[in-house]
Amino acid sequence: MNKSKIVVAITIGLMSFMMIYIMMVQINIVNEYDGEEIEIMREAELKTTLAAYKEKYEEANNELIDTKAKIEEYKKDEKTEEDAIKLLEEEVEEANMLLGKTDVKGQGIIITLDNGEEEGIELTSISTEDLVELINELKLAGAEAISINEKRIIATSDIAEVGYSAIRLINNERTTAPYIIKAIGDIKYLQSALNIKGGYVDSALAYGHKIKIETQENMTIEKYKKDITMDYVKK
Amino acid sequence: MNNKKKIAVAIGIMCMLLTSAILIQLTTIKEATKVVGTTYAAQQLKDEVLRWKDSYENLYEELEKARIDLELTRQEATTENERGKELEEELSKANKLLGLTEVTGTGVIITLSDNNEITTKDSELELNPSNLIVHDGDIRGIVNELNNAGAEAISINGQRVVGTTAITCSGTVITINGVKLNSPFEIKAIGSPENLFIARPGGYIEYIQNRGVNVDIKKSNEVVVPKYSGTMTTPKYMKTVK
Numbered sequence: 001m002n003k004s005k006i007v008v009a010i011t012i013g014l015m016s017f018m019m020i021y022i023m024m025v026q027i028n029i030v031n032e033y034d035g036e037e038i039e040i041m042r043e044a045e046l047k048t049t050l051a052a053y054k055e056k057y058e059e060a061n062n063e064l065i066d067t068k069a070k071i072e073e074y075k076k077d078e079k080t081e082e083d084a085i086k087l088l089e090e091e092v093e094e095a096n097m098l099l100g101k102t103d104v105k106g107q108g109i110i111i112t113l114d115n116g117e118e119e120g121i122e123l124t125s126i127s128t129e130d131l132v133e134l135i136n137e138l139k140l141a142g143a144e145a146i147s148i149n150e151k152r153i154i155a156t157s158d159i160a161e162v163g164y165s166a167i168r169l170i171n172n173e174r175t176t177a178p179y180i181i182k183a184i185g186d187i188k189y190l191q192s193a194l195n196i197k198g199g200y201v202d203s204a205l206a207y208g209h210k211i212k213i214e215t216q217e218n219m220t221i222e223k224y225k226k227d228i229t230m231d232y233v234k235k
Numbered sequence: 236m237n238n239k240k241k242i243a244v245a246i247g248i249m250c251m252l253l254t255s256a257i258l259i260q261l262t263t264i265k266e267a268t269k270v271v272g273t274t275y276a277a278q279q280l281k282d283e284v285l286r287w288k289d290s291y292e293n294l295y296e297e298l299e300k301a302r303i304d305l306e307l308t309r310q311e312a313t314t315e316n317e318r319g320k321e322l323e324e325e326l327s328k329a330n331k332l333l334g335l336t337e338v339t340g341t342g343v344i345i346t347l348s349d350n351n352e353i354t355t356k357d358s359e360l361e362l363n364p365s366n367l368i369v370h371d372g373d374i375r376g377i378v379n380e381l382n383n384a385g386a387e388a389i390s391i392n393g394q395r396v397v398g399t400t401a402i403t404c405s406g407t408v409i410t411i412n413g414v415k416l417n418s419p420f421e422i423k424a425i426g427s428p429e430n431l432f433i434a435r436p437g438g439y440i441e442y443i444q445n446r447g448v449n450v451d452i453k454k455s456n457e458v459v460v461p462k463y464s465g466t467m468t469t470p471k472y473m474k475t476v477k
Binding site for chain 2: 004008011012015018019022023025028041043047049050051053054055056057059060061062063064066067068070071073074084085087088089091093094095096097098099100102103104105106107128129132133136137139140142144145154155156157158159160161184185186206209220221226228229230231232233234235
């Protein structure tokens with residue numbers, strides 16, 4: 001009698017243990033559901049992820065080829081000191097170009113954005129959010145250089161408004177509508193990104209703004225005119 | 236005898252519970268794999284994504300090594316020359332400004348997270364759940380305001396904001412530098428902590444806080460902003476005007 005009780009207790013104990021174990025396994029499976037998880041992606045999502053990885057791979061590969069070529073150049077036997085200096089100068093020039101410290105030219109688009117009017121009265125004026133969103137879309141479309149009313153947009157650029165003033169501060173310089181936004185990059189990408197359904201052109205028109213997009217085979221974007229510094233960075 | 240019956244019933248109930256637990260789990264797993272797609276084509280697509288992810292990661296590792304190698308080679312080639320040293324310094328300064336190195340300094344750390352419990356101040360806002368979550372426009376707004384306050388380096392969940400950084404939404408996640416990120420969002424900025432403390436009336440922080448989004452902002456003497464984890468290649472379309 002006592003023996004069978006023990007057996008029963010052990011059996012029930014084992015069963016409970018198994019049940020808890022199974023539950024934990026299940027909870028783990030549920031926990032693994034994460035936005036990044038490839039395991040649970042749908043087909044369309046998989047396709048875009050695949051395309052993104054292919055693109056990233058190609059970009060990394062380009063930089064790798066570039067870097068290796070530079071290493072080769074520096075290591076060339078017949079290379080003189082002057083050659084090395086010249087190479088270095090080229091590298092500095094490219095870094096400065098990427099920073100926005102040089103005037104640049106190339107193909108791209110020019111967007112003219114202005115406040116809408118009705119019977120001579122200005123409608124909703126273009127906000128900083130408008131301009132921030134537009135710049136973001138241009139970057140997404142691969143713009144290599146952007147300026148608004150000749151104010152170059154760099155990584156730390158900001159757009160501010162003060163109260164209800166029509167004046168906007170870009171890089172702390174005053175400007176106002178109309179805004180002439182220039183972007184250098186692949187004309188096709190830049191145009192289609194803005195004109196896509198739900199893209200910037202759509203929202204600008206919905207707000208009653210006036211917007212015009214032109215293409216240019218060769219235009220110039222001016223450099224960022226102030227110093228770029230890091231005073232609060234310790235290392 | 237009576238006791239035995241009781242035990243038999245208890246074990247019977249236990250078995251039933253166990254069986255149903257197993258069945259529930261089986262269905263869960265089946266559903267999970269169903270999302271991936273039971274078709275052979277979807278499975279292949281998944282494998283392909285994993286393969287490309289792998290190759291990209293390996294390639295990126297190689298790239299990191301090559302970058303260091305280039306730096307050393309460059310130093311070696313120009314070490315004997317005054318002008319060379321000067322240029323070398325200019326280049327490393329430019330690379331730092333471009334976001335290619337990790338930087339540390341004073342600043343602020345802002346954490347934004349979706350509000351899953353409805354606790355908005357304004358009851359009307361509760362009606363729209365979209366108000367309670369962090370949007371791509373919110374991150375752009377805060378980055379813009381931090382830049383206005385003089386931020387020298389910014390990162391969001393480890394993604395450094397560089398000149399080409401786009402912040403967009405793709406479904407339920409936010410994509411920055413092509414990487415998908417989920418709430419909570421930790422925004423780190425280096426600069427004057429006083430200036431960067433942007434929780435002010437009329438500011439963006441106040442606006443999203445009122446909307447119901449969870450916001451935390453704190454000053455710090457040691458903010459570490461990681462380097463840009465993407466690639467920087469020679470631009471295809473722009474040329475320097477000489």
